[in-house]
Amino acid sequence: MxxxxxxxxxxxxxxxxxxxxxxxxxxxxxxxxxxxxxxxxxxxxxxxxxxxxxxxxxxxxxxxxxxxxxxxxxxxxxxxxxxxxKVKQLKIQREIFSKPEKELSQREYQRLIQAAEKKNNRKLALLIQTICATGIRVSELRHITVSALHTGRTTVSCKGKNRTIFLPKELCRNLKHFCKEQGIQSGTIFLAKTGKPLDRSNIWRMMKNLCKDANVEPSKVFPHNLRHLFARTYYKIEKDISRLADILGHSSINTTRIYTIETGAKHARQIDRMQLVLGYRSVT
Known part of the structure; x- marks a missing residue:
């Protein structure tokens, strides 16, 4: 160059x-x-x-x-x-089912938290829950501050847009206890040893160290997958993809659809229940 x-x-x-x-x-x-x-x-x-x-x-x-x-x-x-x-991009057919080897389940998510707790890494356990319970981006974690715990919400700015992120009451209680134990009185809660906000590589590395103890495939364990789990869980309850797009900070609903696709296991059960295949009759 x-x-x-x-x-x-x-x-x-x-x-x-x-x-x-x-x-x-x-x-x-x-x-x-x-x-x-x-x-x-x-x-x-x-x-x-x-x-x-x-x-x-x-x-x-x-x-x-x-x-x-x-x-x-x-x-x-x-x-x-x-x-x-300029050249044309490839035409890609939109996938309607995700790959099972990439989808993190709620049980696996819970096992990751338990593994962090067993390692006495309370900070990591709470960090995982904060991302998954709010749908926040890793780059936005700096907005999870001590003051936000008292209001139960925080405002983030990303790609020229502001949006409000609500924090579950139980999460606020747990984070308050953590801050008290760690002597964190103000500012951003999740910081590296350098005093700077944790970045994606830091969190990715810490999460990968939990895989063996949590019995979760490493291919499923990365920070952004927690955001996907939040999206799928929310959509199962609300079935409102436009509102979910606003919550996640997506400018396009097409992006949000990627977050809500499932492995197809439910679809497989549905087509089995349709009973449109007759029993096989052998000719003797």
Whole structure:
């Protein structure tokens, strides 16, 4: 990657900040663009170069990841003034069932909390419950403050939008006890040893350490899956996807639908009960 490319990326980073993109989005875009620039290896930008990168991605990544990376490149090309070099994303049929090996159940969620408690990691146990009981994003955890425990709600700002997140009464009580034990009198509750808010990598690593004791597959254990469990649980009760989209802070209901899909086990039971297959009669 040349100095020129690095300079351009820094300028584009400033542009993304001015567009009020979230920090996580900016980091992701820049990471994808570095991958693109390494692949093109200093050659002149052209439609053929972008198409070659697209073909490379198809052989190395899942379709959803390919589209995500192409979105980053297309946005960059638009900003550079080369919209003619943009390429089409892959057409992906929307999945109506999730993969069982990825879906975290309520029982597994409870076992993770119990495993954290057995390890005397009260902080992690409460952190897991806070994410799952509110549907909050990891990047928004800094808004879970001591003052929020007294009002039972907190206001978060993400992607230029503000929304109110309500905290269950039992969660507030438990967090108040924790703050009293830890001498936390004000500010953000969940902090790293450095004094900064815990980030996704910190939480991911701590949660993975619970998998063996909780008897939960590691593929199911990551912070964002707690948000998915919140969404599925809420939707089972309310069946109001528009309201759920507002609660999660989604600008599109299509994104929320991804959160509410299930493994298909219920659908399999339903079609069995339809009894539309006759018994097999052998010919003797």
């Amino acid at each position: 040349t100095t020129y490319n690095l300079e351009v990326l820094n300028q584009y980073k400033t542009h993304l900040h001015e567009e009020e993109r979230s920090q996580n989005t900016i980091q992701k875009y820049l990471r994808d663009l570095r991958t693109f620039l390494v692949f093109t290896d200093g050659q002149e930008l052209s439609k053929l170069a972008v198409l070659a990168f697209k073909e490379h991605l198809i052989t190395a990544y899942a379709p959803a990841s390919v589209n995500s990376m192409l979105a980053a490149v297309n946005g960059f090309l638009e900003w550079l003034g080369f919209p003619q070099y």
